[in-house]
Amino acid sequence: MARIHLWNSLCWGKHLDTWRNGFMCWNVMLYHSFGEARGVTLPARWYEKAFRQMIKLSDCLKDLDSVDGRLINVKDGSIVIDDLMEHKVHTFKSLARAFIGSPSIQQTLKRSIPASSADAKSAPHVCFSNVSEREPMVINSLTKISDILKISAQQRKSVRVTVCPLVTQHQIWTATLEELLNGLKYELDILNGQCPRHATKMGLQIVSLCLNFLEENSSSFNPDSSSWMRVSPAAKADSSASRKWEDVLEMFDDLIRCIKYEEELLLQLKKLEAMKEGLSQIRDVVVDRCIGYKDARHQESLVQKKLTKTLGYSSPCLFTLLLYYLYGYVRDLEIDLSGGIWGHGEGSKCCLHVGRILTTDEEDMVWNGVKHLHKVLGLFKFVWETAGMKEVLELQGHLWCLRAEDRTLTYKGNLYFVHGITS
Structure with a gap:
């Protein structure tokens, strides 16, 4: 995927200080004004000023959006590293949340969104009417999903029993590590290219060693070939010299020490720590392409067995493996917009709704938002069905754009509502 790096390392600091003293201070006052007045209608003059500011922000944020902690250009999927623009995106979305909670938009929602069948035996629910439904949310564990879906402790055990053997397969485990390391390598390349430091140089070397280790391991045998085609190697003079997953664990420890002070890599650091949990559980498992086919398969089955046994339901490692799976x-x-679920326990159906705020209503932006929400909703539905919940779970995605025309889209069987934010 093509990526673009925008970095104003020489002159942006002074510019940002000026911007912070003006626009950012204005925004902070606005945020506190509606943050402290939760449940209280803000004056019309506030909305007028905020709407004008949102128009200005939308114009300069063309094609840019924040997706899963990264600023991206939705036209080509490229990553954009620009702290000033990232601050503006966050400001735009903060102001949009205040508009979504306004009486006029809430009334429009009540009229425009058809009643869900989940409302049949309960009072109609207006999406995002509660402050908690308009808060952002990071989905980073099965526990968080299960809390939202009100999945019982017994059902969580059932989910874990089903999920663990699927996501701890050797090919899923190694591919997840490779995906994480390749993403980190790209970001380290950027940092090292702009401002070379000992930490980033060392980080790149360690990442390359890890990737080489995984590449050699993945080429140890062809799973599609017959076992008789693989000749067992001659016995080694020193069997203790066989490589183990502990070697990767040590490299991860070194890598974490290298990048822990790099603010731009905070999200990558958390993922390294998450996968380190799994590595620590299989540290004694042998990884060596010089062992025979049957021995290699046995070691791979040990990886799956140990991870399945030790990774708990709330484990960030287990969740990361599920995302990759x-x-x-x-x-x-x-x-x-975290949204929520309603109708649970009141009938045969209930409805889950979540939302995104988009900086423009261009088609590329809208469909990028739809596909992102599809991942989120699909993850919730997977957990819901795996838990064996009795009710049918309806899924709704909501996308908010400045001055957009209200419309409904269908994507892979789910409904997505596009809403316009107006003054």
């Missing part, structure tokens, strides 16, 4: 993706999912 479902989507080939390792970053935690972020949504701008």
